[in-house]
Amino acid sequence: MSQTDKTPSSTEEGHAPLIEHLVELRSRLLRAVVVVLAIFLGLYAFSNDIYQFVADPLLKLLPAGSQMIATEVASPFLAPFKLTLVVAVFIAVPFVLHQAWAFVAPGLYEQEKALALPLLASSVLLFYLGAAFAYYVVFPLLFAFFTQTGPENVTVMTDINAYLNFVLKMFLAFGIAFEIPIATFLLILSGATTAQSLATKRPYIILGCFVIGMLLTPPDIISQTLLAVPMYMLYEVGLLMGRLVKRKREEREEREDATEE
Structure with missing residues (x-):
């Protein structure tokens, strides 16, 4: 052929x-x-x-x-x-x-x-x-x-389409914000950063949470705080999870190395 x-x-x-x-x-x-x-x-x-x-x-x-x-x-x-x-x-x-x-x-x-x-x-x-x-x-x-x-002389009568767009945006913003533990965990697990490094950046993380809250929510301090505070708490949860899993992985690798020797 x-x-x-x-x-x-x-x-x-x-x-x-x-x-x-x-x-x-x-x-x-x-x-x-x-x-x-x-x-x-x-x-x-x-x-x-x-x-x-x-x-x-x-x-x-x-x-x-x-x-x-x-x-x-x-x-x-x-x-x-x-x-x-x-x-x-x-x-x-x-x-x-x-x-x-x-x-x-x-x-x-x-x-x-x-x-x-x-x-x-x-x-x-x-x-x-x-x-x-x-x-x-x-x-x-x-x-x-x-x-x-x-104002007292203003009657609140919200348009149903405008309301729907508002709540969908809020649902999406809070849904994405609650993914922070997963993102933090993956960053630590992949080696892109360490738990110690993230822990030293807490002031910047807090500031970033409020900036994101300002961008994703209406321009009032209540909604910004209601998004920023859970975001920071979830960040700490992700940090804790990353530390625990990383420590367990290192301990397992040490045991495997000891067994091979």
């Missing part, structure tokens, strides 16, 4: 794994989309109830005679629709991450799998906790402040 005849065959063999990976990736993306759509269709009949639940922290604090309003023609339909879709994605996150894990897991070592899976589960749980903290702790305090500090 000539060299010319061999070349196409070898090229096809080289491309085969890539094509297989792309096909698998497409399959897992389609599964994730189908699950999100299925959850969305199941929730759509309750879209107004879901919006009512999300708006409840503000509705409870509106002055007598006030209510939420829709300033755009399509807002009464689009706002609950958009919220229901976001909730569907929110609920489907574990399944979506499972599909991502199933795609990348075959290429990982056993030690990496043992570490990655708990971190993945913890990151999902922390994101949910951040959103729950925003809803049950931050919103009541924040909306109480907003509704009570306005």
Whole structure:
């Protein structure tokens, strides 16, 4: 067989794994989309109830005679629709991450799998906790402040679409902020920095938490503090976790070295 005849065959063999990976990736993306759509269709009949639940922290604090309003023609339909879709994605996150894990897991070592899976589960749980903290702790305090500090001759009547954009931004901000322990833990574990080095930078971390709180929340000291303080506390949790795991890993390596000797 000539060299010319061999070349196409070898090229096809080289491309085969890539094509297989792309096909698998497409399959897992389609599964994730189908699950999100299925959850969305199941929730759509309750879209107004879901919006009512999300708006409840503000509705409870509106002055007598006030209510939420829709300033755009399509807002009464689009706002609950958009919220229901976001909730569907929110609920489907574990399944979506499972599909991502199933795609990348075959290429990982056993030690990496043992570490990655708990971190993945913890990151999902922390994101949910951040959103729950925003809803049950931050919103009541924040909306109480907003509704009570306005001029007496101004009636608070919030647009439903503007309110939805505001709360979604807050959910996302607190969900991401609650991932700080994972980020801190990974920085220590990967060797990018040390627990001792991070501990000496506490004043800068505190300042950074308040700067992030200022950027991600409305321009008031209450919401900034409600985001900055949990961020710093979670940073300390990540620092503690990193120290413990790093110490255990070093002790295990010392025992293995002693055994080899």
